Amino acid sequence: MRQTILFLLAAVFAGILLWNGATILDLPQQVTNVGAYKIIYFHVPAAFTAFTGFVTALVASILYLATGKLRYDAFAAGVTEVALAFATANLISGMIWARYAWGIWWTWDARLTSMLVCLLMYYGYVMLRQAITEPTQRARLSAFMSILGCINVAFVYQSIAWYRTQHPSPVLGFREGGGMGPGLETPMYWNWLAMLCLATILASVRMRQGEFATEIDSLRRQAHSH
Amino acid sequence: MYLRQIWTIAAKDLRSEMRTKEALNASVAFSMVILILFSFAFDQAEDLKGLLGGLLWLAYAFAGALVLNRSFARELQNDCLDALISSPAPPSAIFLGKALANFALLMAVELISLGVFAILYDVRLSGKLGLLSLVMLLATWGITVIGTTFSALTVNLTMRELMLPVLIYPFLIPVLMSAMILTTDLIAGVPIATNLVWLRVLVAFDIAFTAVTVLYIDVVLVG
Amino acid sequence: MYLRQIWTIAAKDLRSEMRTKEALNASVAFSMVILILFSFAFDQAEDLKGLLGGLLWLAYAFAGALVLNRSFARELQNDCLDALISSPAPPSAIFLGKALANFALLMAVELISLGVFAILYDVRLSGKLGLLSLVMLLATWGITVIGTTFSALTVNLTMRELMLPVLIYPFLIPVLMSAMILTTDLIAGVPIATNLVWLRVLVAFDIAFTAVTVLYIDVVLVG
Amino acid sequence: MSLALEVAGVYKFFGDFPALRDVSFKVAPGSVVALLGRNGAGKTTLLRIMAGLSQPSQGSVKVNGAEAREAGTRRRIGVLGHSISVYDELSAHENLTMFGSLYGLDDAGKRADAMLDRVGLGRVRDGLAREFSRGMRQRLAIGRAFLHDPELLLLDEPFTSLDDKAIAVLQTMLKEMRDRGRTVVMSTHQLREAMELSTHVTFIQRGEVAYDGERQDEMLKDTSWLYRTYGDN
Amino acid sequence: MSLALEVAGVYKFFGDFPALRDVSFKVAPGSVVALLGRNGAGKTTLLRIMAGLSQPSQGSVKVNGAEAREAGTRRRIGVLGHSISVYDELSAHENLTMFGSLYGLDDAGKRADAMLDRVGLGRVRDGLAREFSRGMRQRLAIGRAFLHDPELLLLDEPFTSLDDKAIAVLQTMLKEMRDRGRTVVMSTHQLREAMELSTHVTFIQRGEVAYDGERQDEMLKDTSWLYRTYGDN
């Protein structure tokens, strides 16, 4: 069952990627103020996938604290790690883009920095998990951390609207002040969907791995206690 | 009952701090030195006015770290935390009590430093004090809550000192950032209306962090 | 024998530090955050180049404070200092051992931060590294000696409440100032010859402080 | 009036090391249990779990059928750990008053005074805990644990550093508790002092319960009897 | 080969409080002195002054006629205080090796291993001190104090938290010291354990010496005899 779903998701992901990739390549070179703008179809969906992941992890964390079921914890951990990967992808693609558009890898633009801070925060989350060996303690503390982290994600999300700096303002239609040219926006959403599929696959694999690790852990402990 | 417990904890912290004045002395001295060092470091900068808010809050943040670090460390000394946790006081009362004490100490340090700052950098504060104190109250509460939360979060860990700084600083940045921008503009005489968004950020942060922490601190303190 | 004792102490400190990475992590994280915060605080400043040396050394000073504070605090944990003092190792060996360990840690922190600094602030260091490391070595030793002495002083309970923090920071200022000026000019490409006087200040300070401390540390450590 | 305690299937791992292995036993209301075992057997670990200061890796501890962590239950428990858990910078009296008001005692100040007299610290009530000698600190800690007249007492090596007088006082206090039907669990290596008082003995050996039952007369006469009989040497 | 100790007219004030008042006594080479007294009598204060860890307000302490603070003298003294004075972040073995090389022992590593076996920590030689139980920590501290085979041992409540086996080991170690003519001064409240070993008794009462002399047979039979006879209540 689980496997079938995963394969299905993979298929959807591959399909969208092929079809959407072709669309994107065909798009006219019409946005001129920033070079190599097509990277936006990777850059922005990656960010949004990451945000989706963090929010999902928030929900899972709250569920864990409410129910005490370790499965929610494993889920939150998996999703956060995958989201972190996408956030990193956003950052790196942004840096590459920055190199083309602005000629530098990095600038102390508040927008970029808030994303960096967000990344650091969730790296902290991962470190925290590694530092604690007791499963329930790990689950409780990292759930708390995840909730705190989401406050900052909200901040990162909003900061793009507050700052008027080097980094472009919102472009997506559903946000205030957003809206791209006709036909430019839809492929973005498709890519987002594709990435969400990929993220789900990765997260469930990671979760699986986490469950195995817990199992191995308890087996080893059982062995030691005799 | 709840309020009395909060007050008991806060009073205890303040009393032991007043007895040694350890953290207080250290952090006032620290912030003085930062202010002095800054003036050396940046004497080449012409547009110093544009830096003042940043400078002030950096000094506050670092000086504050000294107070906040002491806060839960004080409970570790004779494993006092064990006694607190096994008392019927709910963890949120313990947390709020300590946060209140820290807040009072931080504000004291900040007010002293503010005076020195105004003299050293020749800043006229009259007429701006109202808004400035609003910003200070809000941002300081934010710093306090975050600092206290994370020292509580890590107090049970064997890797405590390792984790604390890595976890805490990213969270502090938004609060500090807002406070810096607001302060710089206040000093420069920019009307607050243009910066209302930052004020709102501060308030939102304070409320969000306080609420989440008070709700979930049990989870954290009882290991 | 004396050298072996120094080495034993230094090795012990480094080993326990490596095991927890407490101070190291904290201070690397701290210096990152300072670099980030600075960029917020000072993003209005146009002539950032003129500030870079100051910025770098402030970050070092604050990050270093974390390492140095831990240094003698580590001896307080199980009253380990008692065991050290009642061992035949002379106080100056204990002091030098701890200073060496601190120096190594500080240099490690500084090198890591320097790399990050160069990337974040877009500073080209090639060709200047030789002189820069000379400045770093000299100034870091100065900071280490002063900081270690300070931490030895504060370890004696009865002395702690005195105005020590207030007294000690002024001592740091000359070292930091020289280092800041030298570094700023190095980055800006000013030939070292114009700044020889500052280099001499650094060397003189290092020698004077080390000599005085090694001579009189018994007084401080044995209460 | 008095609390029962039930430890069921408790495991505690530190990393892979099993400090407690399937520990189960019951403490009847009103009994005084001596928790014995060699250095490193797991007594402290077990007591901390019973006090709700640490979570078992598996298994559960129930106080009168409820979680030890509930505020209502906590009010009725008194805990004394290895460390004294009083504040160095506060005076003896301030320490006790402070804990008294955390427990919601209305006459915290007066009770603190009475308790200080009891443990022989009346004359130094305003001395800072930092300036106390080791035994005086332990006395203060005992005062803290007994202050709110708990119905269940968990004591970890309470006799440490006490002089003959203080030991006598503590024994009297414990006897009173026993006579009023309160429950006490205490770990100790000072067997003579503990055996007189205890009604039950639980003997831990490398994280497992090796003996759990009433105190037998052999134990009073020959304190090493227990170790010889149930210990694996 | 063995050291004599002379305490002459020592006063120690903490603020206005006289913790020690005109304390004078001599410890002959090769004697084992039990330093007794109630909580707060001044035993720890005196031991710390004898070890050179704290300065007397008046008076002096001489070890074989020399200052205790001289490096040559310090090498021959072993000190065990209230706290264990070992590093939490180092393993048992690393701790002992480190102190061994501070004392200039050439075979520090081997001696450390032998000592760990002796105090029963051989199996956990690579465990961090932080993870040890209270008694295991005390054992490690004892190992540290004995490691360099000191000629004068100053021990403050060495029996604390030790189980029966460890107490037996420590007693054997002390007996060996005595038989080899080494000098030992130890404070303790565990009179039974200490009395067997000691050749002399010094009894401190509120900062003053109330009894100083050979151990008498009454003391062995009835441990409270001393307190009753020389104590003021």
Ligand code: HEM
């Ligand atoms: C390292 C550098 C960069 C980082 C960390 C970064 C980060 C982000 C993030 C987190 C978002 C989306 C989330 C949101 O809308 O809230 C975003 C969106 C965007 N980025 Fe970047 N970015 C970087 C560089 C760039 C560059 C160089 C450009 C182009 C010149 C660029 C163009 C955009 C655009 C157009 C959007 C869409 C905005 C929206 O619809 O909200 N980014 N970036």
Ligand SMILES: Nc1ncnc2c1ncn2[C@@H]1O[C@H](COP(=O)(O)OP(=O)(O)OP(=O)(O)O)[C@@H](O)[C@H]1O
């Ligand atoms: N934090 C920890 N990490 C790793 N191991 C630990 C930790 N705490 C305790 N242990 C181990 O668990 C075992 C039991 O320790 P515990 O403190 O419960 O013993 P105890 O019975 O109280 O001994 P003692 O009589 O010496 O006080 C010991 O072997 C100890 O090394």
Ligand SMILES: Nc1ncnc2c1ncn2[C@@H]1O[C@H](COP(=O)(O)OP(=O)(O)OP(=O)(O)O)[C@@H](O)[C@H]1O
């Ligand atoms: N730092 C200090 N400041 C003030 N008073 C102190 C200090 N240290 C000890 N005292 C006081 O000196 C007296 C003697 O203390 P000391 O620790 O020597 O007693 P002790 O004989 O070792 O007692 P115990 O058997 O309880 O260990 C006590 O009354 C104590 O309060």
Ligand SMILES: [Mg+2]
């Ligand atoms: Mg124990």
Ligand SMILES: [Mg+2]
């Ligand atoms: Mg003592």
